[in-house]
Amino acid sequence: MAKRTFLGEFELMILLAILHLGDEAYGVPVSRELENYCGRSIALGSVYASLERMENKGLVSSSVGDPTPERGGKAKRYFRVTGEGLREVQETRQVLTRLWQGLPQITEWKGRQA
Amino acid sequence: MAKRTFLGEFELMILLAILHLGDEAYGVPVSRELENYCGRSIALGSVYASLERMENKGLVSSSVGDPTPERGGKAKRYFRVTGEGLREVQETRQVLTRLWQGLPQITEWKGRQA
DNA sequence: TGCCATTTCTTCAATAATAGTGAATATATG
DNA sequence: CATATATTCACTATTATTGAAGAAATGGCA
Numbered sequence: 668m669a670k671r672t673f674l675g676e677f678e679l680m681i682l683l684a685i686l687h688l689g690d691e692a693y694g695v696p697v698s699r700e701l702e703n704y705c706g707r708s709i710a711l712g713s714v715y716a717s718l719e720r721m722e723n724k725g726l727v728s729s730s731v732g733d734p735t736p737e738r739g740g741k742a743k744r745y746f747r748v749t750g751e752g753l754r755e756v757q758e759t760r761q762v763l764t765r766l767w768q769g770l771p772q773i774t775e776w777k778g779r780q781a
Numbered sequence: 782m783a784k785r786t787f788l789g790e791f792e793l794m795i796l797l798a799i800l801h802l803g804d805e806a807y808g809v810p811v812s813r814e815l816e817n818y819c820g821r822s823i824a825l826g827s828v829y830a831s832l833e834r835m836e837n838k839g840l841v842s843s844s845v846g847d848p849t850p851e852r853g854g855k856a857k858r859y860f861r862v863t864g865e866g867l868r869e870v871q872e873t874r875q876v877l878t879r880l881w882q883g884l885p886q887i888t889e890w891k892g893r894q895a
Numbered sequence: 896t897g898c899c900a901t902t903t904c905t906t907c908a909a910t911a912a913t914a915g916t917g918a919a920t921a922t923a924t925g
Numbered sequence: 926c927a928t929a930t931a932t933t934c935a936c937t938a939t940t941a942t943t944g945a946a947g948a949a950a951t952g953g954c955a
Contacts, residue, residue, distance in 0.1 A: 672914065673790040673819075676873070680787075683880040686887070695904065705787075705876055713942050715905065716807055720940070739902030739950045745952060753886060759790070760888075765876075766797040766818055773800070773870055786941065789913055809931065827915045829932065852924045853929030879907070898955090906947070913940070920933070925926100 674759050678726070681717055681758050685727065685748050693732075693743040694718065718746060726752035729738070788873050792840070794819070795831055795868050797843065799862050807846075807857040808832065832860055839864035 672705045674682075684700040685692040698714045721727045727746045734742045748756070788796075798814040799806040812828045835841045841860045848856045862870070881887045 673794075675913090676787040676790050677791070677941065679790070680782050680876070680880060683877075683887075693904080704880055710941090710943055711904085712906085713940095716907095716941075719906090722802055734929080734950060735903095736808050736951085737903085739904075739949085740951070741902085741949045743904070756881075760877075762794070763797075764821055764879065765923050766794060766801070767870075767874055770797065770810065772814070772867060773797075773874060777951075789940090791914060808932080813897085824915055824916075824917085825931090826933085827913095830914075830934095833933090848923060851930085851932075853922080854924070855922045855929090855931045857931070868942095870910080896955105898929075900951085901937095901950100903950080904948085907927085909943090911940100913938100914939075916936085918931075918934085918936105921931085923928100925928085 674726075675717075676718055677713070678721055679756060679759055680781050681714060681721070682748050682752055686753075686756075690745070692746045694746075699748070710780050721752065722746075725749055726755060730753065786858070788840075788869050789829055789831075792835055793870060793873055795828065795836075796862050797804070799860050800870075801869065804859070807858045815842070815870055835843065838858075839863055840869060 681697060681700055684697045684704070688696055698709050698711050701709045701714070707750060718727060718729070722729055724750060725731060729746045730743050730750055732743050734740050740781055744767075758768055794815055798811045798818070801814060802810055802895060808825060808829055811832075812823050812825050815823045815828070820848055830839060832843070836843055840863060842863055843858050844858045846857050848854050
């Protein structure tokens with residue numbers, strides 16, 4: 668069996684999106700948030716699948732809210748990042764930050780070139 | 782078929798390790814470099830597998846050097862990050878940087894807590 | 896009132912791609 | 926030939942992606 672591994676890129680981004688959204692972190696806005704940050708479309712199914720896996724690993728927890736009084740206002744499943752999830756994000760950030768420090772070809776790039 | 786996706790966490794780290802190593806970037810030191818940065822052991826096979834995939838995707842290129850005059854000095858396969866590989870690293874870094882900006886619970890963490 | 900179309904959100908099933916492992920293989924030198 | 930360095934291989938596990946189906950709610954209209 669494959670042993671414990673890194674946080675996947677997608678997992679990392681989802682965790683960060685949840686932190687950004689705070690109390691409004693359920694599947695749909697998480698997906699929208701990612702699309703905004705990444706500039707590409709994200710399949711909702713992949714977000715839910717990843718959330719499911721991360722809940723099993725203890726990186727996020729979820730709770731189902733009440734239905735809202737609006738058309739299609741089905742109860743939402745809200746997600747939070749657990750302490751362990753936060754720790755993993757922090758560690759990943761540390762490693763990446765160290766890795767791209769001292770690499771001018773990376774860090775001096777300011778965005779898509781003209 | 783799954784469409785084009787993000788750079789995986791592992792792929793990203795390998796690309797960064799290659800950039801750090803410059804002219805000495807072949808399988809073994811790449812793996813060692815990762816172990817140093819990540820603080821965990823890395824299976825050599827997984828590094829080669831990832832390098833292989835990335836070469837197919839055009840993110841790295843490789844060339845086989847000459848044997849070196851030392852015991853077991855088998856010819857090495859050196860890797861370089863291509864222009865496209867570099868661009869992907871840069872874009873990934875941009876997205877991640879934006880995502881963890883404004884999150885004090887992430888950015889104000891200075892390392893493994895005492 | 897009682898349906899049903901519509902909306903919002905979640906789950907599912909199936910496939911592709913990536914990660915990880917241990918053993919095997921290839922080539923050097925001493 | 927034993928040993929050292931490096932790469933490749935075969936196989937399994939985990940993660941990513943997609944498209945469609947399922948659940949639950951409201952709004953409007955006969």
